[in-house]
Amino acid sequence: MQTQLSLSAIGQIINGQHENPASLLGAHPISYQGEPATAVRSYLPEAKSAWIMDNASGQRRPMRQIHPAGFFEAICEGTLEAGLAYEIDHNGAEADASHDAHSRISNQTNNQNGETVEPSKSNVIDPSAVPSILTDFDRYLIGEGKHHQLYDRLGAQVRVVGGVEGVHFSVWAPNARMVQIVGDFNGWEGSKHALSGSELGIWELFVPGAKVGDKYKFRLLDQHGHWVDKTDPMGFASELPPLTASVVTDLTVHTWGDSDWMEKRAEWNAMHEPMNVYEVHLGSWQKGPGRAHGWLDYRDLAKRLVDYCHRMNFTHVELMPVNEHPFSGSWGYQAVGYFAPTSRHGSPEDFMFFVDYMHQNGIGVLIDWVPAHFPKDTHGLAKFDGSALYEHSDIRQGEHPDWGTLIFNYGRNEVRNFLIANALFWLDKYHIDGLRVDAVASMLYLDYSREDGEWVPNQYGGRENLEAMDFLREFNVAVHEKYPGVVTAAEESTAFPGVSRPVYDGGLGFTYKWNMGWMNDTLEYIHKEPIHRAHHQNDLTFSLIYAFTENFMLPLSHDEVVHGKGSLLSQMPGDMWQKFANLRLLYSYMWTHPGKKLLFMGGEMGQWNEWNDDDGPQWELLDFDTHRGIQQLVADLNKIVIENPSLHQLDFSHEGFEWIDSMNWQDSALVYMRKGLDGSAPILVCCNFTPVVREGYRVGVPQSGHWKEIFNSDSEAYGGTNMGNYPGCNTTGVSHHDRPDSIEITMPPLGVSIMRFEG
Incomplete structure (x- = not known):
């Protein structure tokens, strides 16, 4: 029986250069002497002889070695059942069987009497079959x-x-x-x-x-x-x-213990529940011995973070990208391994433990997800098969001019499939509770950071990236349909409409949108010396004009404390006392403003240094009362938001907010009310953005009775001067601010007083 293969085809198999080895290897029907037959071929470079076993009949047939490199063939009459097993005899093979990828056979050995012992035969599977x-x-x-x-x-x-x-x-x-x-x-x-x-x-x-x-x-x-x-x-x-x-990894090895959390999450209402998010860079949050660069493993991080979040009353952590990335200085935002948690902190099972442990202790886990761009590293997605496979081939669409990274081709079915499957992968295999989508603005606009002539308009001549919009809608629909209770948040810095509105209503479908306008305006205001703030009251009040057009999250993220900006504390104006007071004022105003809350690590203790991924937070500062005071203030603000429905139930509705006085620009004062659903006690917030104590300050209220002071940012416990209204104020029967009654309070310097109606 002569082989029907050419020497050239056999050579291509041996050299690993055949474009479709399965077309030659395995079992293939042929015609032999006018009768149907089957050619069974296998490339077994470490075998000297081989047989085939027909699993259906049990018949054993020898294979001929038609090339000395280990190419075997048997031509059998008739047809054979699929799923052939091959018995391989390694007697005389020179290769070390420990490197044999086709069988688990041992080398020829000698017994105690010096007699040659033939190696046993082993059934193996031909990969091509x-x-x-x-x-x-x-x-x-x-x-x-x-x-x-x-x-x-x-x-x-x-x-x-x-x-x-x-x-x-x-x-x-x-x-x-x-x-x-x-x-x-x-x-x-x-x-x-x-x-x-x-x-x-x-x-x-x-x-x-x-x-x-x-x-x-x-x-x-x-x-x-x-x-x-x-x-x-x-x-x-x-x-x-x-x-x-x-x-190679098996993702089924972890036994999950968070079923209670997962069941409750499916019923969780992202609109009405409190959400205090602690943004964390795992590589620098805390350090420890035993691993490269002091990186802690996921298991140790989980236990430390749970303890800290409980102490600080954070409901969720948001992890800067955990996917594998070659350059630590990118903080994970230049990803190569989209489906791999970074090995810097352990194995995939270790990261499963991390999420599981957080859930079992009542803490949600969000991760940063980066579908906007990817790096040019040669081992990654860039020019994957020599073509622009994942990215656009046109540099005007395929490369970010600022970041030197490549942009996904959202118009390609396979690329959209890759990204959406990746998003769902983290929710499926790792039980992640939410995805914060990075750099959405760069995805939505074709002219993002480009000059005229450097971008390609859409089919209608506009600047909107229609393919990216469709992708984001498809992503959000898939996430929310398959995983109820999971949230998505867009880092989107423009006035693009409907980012957090349902897809069926014309929106992009995100649960939340980061309120970058609030963040920029508030920081610009708070950076000013108090004497100048009277002329910039609109920087504070403007956010309430659009506050309920989207489901906003208020972020003071890592972006505000890097690239020469300094830490939040160092950005505050004034002397030492005023810097701390201004930071307490900023946080108190933020936590009482409509919207979910996010704070980057280190901000909760008022660290002085700008963050970098080598050093992390300055934990040693907690030896000082002033920094411990900032930390305690953040913990108390988180607790107040959790315990008072009026501070979280209607974050996204105008029914949850009411101005009492937004016009007192001369005193740089703001007074407003937060309200919850029926039966929730209203919350009165009084803000003084100057270092002047304002005693006997009359505030109109809608209800007569006792208003209890539940928080004062100027408390001695936080490092303040203790100017306030403890335990509270009774109404005076005097109408004010177009309200039927009023109270007289002391407005703390550079401070916020929070009052709750007690009846």
């Missing part, structure tokens, strides 16, 4: 760009085929000429494991013997004829940077 991991329905969804569980198909999937354990590797690279898988399981020799392509542009291969913990990469012959090693775009874990290989 293993059917695709993709079903017809998978292919249909992928073609439509709607496969939201794509992470269960592509990448490195641990499988058992025919009783043999291994890993099924697959990758989307439609313009690659050839694809190999290299890793610990084959000595990083790509010719041993060439993947087969399909009409979808997906290459795949099952590798017996590959296992959890093996490092690997995809080796691509790109469309330009260059070989390049790429990290798995859907790899679940990565080596510790600066190493860049992906790591």
Whole structure:
């Protein structure tokens, strides 16, 4: 029986250069002497002889070695059942069986009498005979760009085929000429494991013997004829940077214990519940010995953060990007491993523990998600198969001029599918409670940070990125439909309408939008010396004109304490006392303003230094009363928001806010009321933005009775002068501010007094 293969085709298989090895290897029907037959072929470079076993009949047939490099073939009469197993005899093989990717056979050895002991034979699976991991329905969804569980198909999937354990590797690279898988399981020799392509542009291969913990990469012959090693775009874990290989990982090993949290979350109302968010950079929040750069592991971080959040009354943490990134100085915003939690703090299971532990202790976990751009690192997504696969090919659409990064092509089905599947992956596999989407403004506008002639208008001649808008709507619909209770928040700095309005109502569908206008106006106001503030009252009152057009979150994030801006405390004007008083005033005003709250780490203790990712917060400052006072103030403000429905139930409705006096610009004073749903005690907030104590200050109130002072930012406990109204004030029967009654209070200097109606 003569082989029907050409020497050239056999050589391409041996050299790992055949574009579709499955078309030659495995079992294939042929015609032999006019009769139907089956050619069974296998490339077994470390075997000297081989047999095939027909699983249906149990018949054993020898294979002929038709090339000395280890290419075997058997031509059998008739047809054979699918799922053939091959018995391999390694007697005489020169290769070390510990490197054999096809079997688990031992080398020839001698017994105690010096007699030769033949190695046993072992049934193995021919990788090329293993059917695709993709079903017809998978292919249909992928073609439509709607496969939201794509992470269960592509990448490195641990499988058992025919009783043999291994890993099924697959990758989307439609313009690659050839694809190999290299890793610990084959000595990083790509010719041993060439993947087969399909009409979808997906290459795949099952590798017996590959296992959890093996490092690997995809080796691509790109469309330009260059070989390049790429990290798995859907790899679940990565080596510790600066190493860049992906790591085979089983994401089913963790036993979750947060079922109570998950059940309650599904019923959680993001509009009416309190949300005090602590933004954290895990690499610098706290340091410890034992790991590179003092990085703490996820398990240790979880326990420390739970204790701290309980002490500080934060309801959620928001983690700066946890996906794998090669450069620590990017803080995770230049991601390469979109499906891999950074190995700087441990394994994927360790990060599962982190989230699980937070949930079991009542703390929600949000993460930063970065679909706006990705870096140019050669091992990442950039020019993945030699073409602009994930990014736009036109530099006017495909590259950020400010950041030197690449922009995703949101108009491509496969790219939208990749990103949406990635978002859902974190919610599915890691139980994440929310995604803060970075740099949304840069996604929405084609001319973002570009001059005339440097951008391409949309089909209507406008500047809006219609494809990005469609992507964001699709993302939000998928998240909210599949995971009730999960929130999405947009970092969007323009007046783009409807960011946090439902998609069915013409919006983008986010739960929240960061109120960058409030942040900029408030900081610009508070930076001014108090003597000048009287002429800038509108900087404070303007936010209430648009406060309820979106579901706003008020952020004092990491962006406000980097790049030469200094820390929040150092930005405050005045002498030492005024700096601390102004910071207490800023926080008190923020926590009583409509909107959910977010504060970056270090701000809660009033640190002096600008944040950098090497040093983190200045914990040593808590040895000083003034800094402990700021910390206690933030903890108390968080608690007050949680315990008083009027400060959180109607954050996004004009019914939850009422001006008492917004016009007293001469005194730089603001008085307003926060209200909740029926039955909630109203909250009166009195703000004095000057260092002058204002005694006998009359404030109109809508209800007669006792108004209890529940908070005073000038309390001695916070480092203030203790000018206030404890335990409270009774109404005087004098109408004022167009209200039927009033109280007389002492307005603390650079301070806020919060009063609650007690009846």
